[in-house]
Amino acid sequence: MTVRLRQLAGRLLATLLPLQLASLLLQYRMGRLRAARAGGDRGAISIELALAVLALLFIAGAVIAAIKLLAADVTAKVPATDPVD
Secondary structure (H helix, E strand, O other): OHHHHHHHHHHHHHHHHHHHHHHHHHHHHHHHHHHHHHHOOHHHHHHHHHHHHHHHHHHHHHHHHHHHHHHHHHHHHOOOOOOOO
């Protein structure tokens, strides 16, 4: 049982570390956006918003990839025949 938990933890860690990095990147970009807005720099605001949208798209793509990976793993474990018959 501990081997399976260790494997699951490794998979989750491999998935969550990039998401955490992307989250920190998004927080950094949003902080720069607030600073640009406070300074009245409209060009920087649009660039920071575009980068924030790209970061959100990257995070959404990573979540979708993780769900697909999990679904493929679970689908492979489901037996093709009905064990009751």
